Amino acid sequence: MLDSEVGKLIEIIGRLPTLGERSAHRIVVHLLKRKHTTMSSLIKVLQNVYDTSVKCEICNNIDVSTPCTICSSTKRDKSIICVVSDIADVWAIERAGFYNGLYHVIGGKLSAVDGTGPKDLDIDGLLKRMEKNNVSEVIIAMSADMDGKTTTFYIQSQIKCKDVKVSIISHGIPSGGEFDYLDNSTIISAFKGRQLLN
Numbered sequence: 001m002l003d004s005e006v007g008k009l010i011e012i013i014g015r016l017p018t019l020g021e022r023s024a025h026r027i028v029v030h031l032l033k034r035k036h037t038t039m040s041s042l043i044k045v046l047q048n049v050y051d052t053s054v055k056c057e058i059c060n061n062i063d064v065s066t067p068c069t070i071c072s073s074t075k076r077d078k079s080i081i082c083v084v085s086d087i088a089d090v091w092a093i094e095r096a097g098f099y100n101g102l103y104h105v106i107g108g109k110l111s112a113v114d115g116t117g118p119k120d121l122d123i124d125g126l127l128k129r130m131e132k133n134n135v136s137e138v139i140i141a142m143s144a145d146m147d148g149k150t151t152t153f154y155i156q157s158q159i160k161c162k163d164v165k166v167s168i169i170s171h172g173i174p175s176g177g178e179f180d181y182l183d184n185s186t187i188i189s190a191f192k193g194r195q196l197l198n
């Protein structure tokens, strides 16, 4: 069976984040038993998301339009940009429901171990946005592990606009903790307790 299409499905699902082979087996059995309901809906929704999702040309978020819903909203404060490493961080901060500014997803963190350098991240895009728009504050929201701190320091060193406030979220974020693992109140207090760097 494992050489069959079902085997391929188990292998692909088992490679998804947080899942392993045993979970993949359970999921595939679940789907096969519900072929005409759950599996059919999953196929349709996956195809729809595949067809409609697009990366925002401004902030790198993924949405159904570019500019994304956040960048094109007239209700958001366009003078504040929160810099995050990943789209999942945008979703976690949005879920907490208190932040009303914009985002910039740089697409990772600087890492000597993984060989991720400044050119692999969209930091230039952030600097260009700051030059062109009336930005009053940049909130750098990286995790508190070594790579997060290195990335924060690098971004800070690249920001030359004197009249823009640069702040970092307070380190109530557990070391290495990504936003999507945190509850809303921890995220809110990390933002409220943010420290000015300049």
Ligand SMILES: [Zn+2]
Pocket: 056, 057, 058, 059, 060, 061, 067, 068, 069, 070, 071, 072
């Ligand atoms: Zn956007």
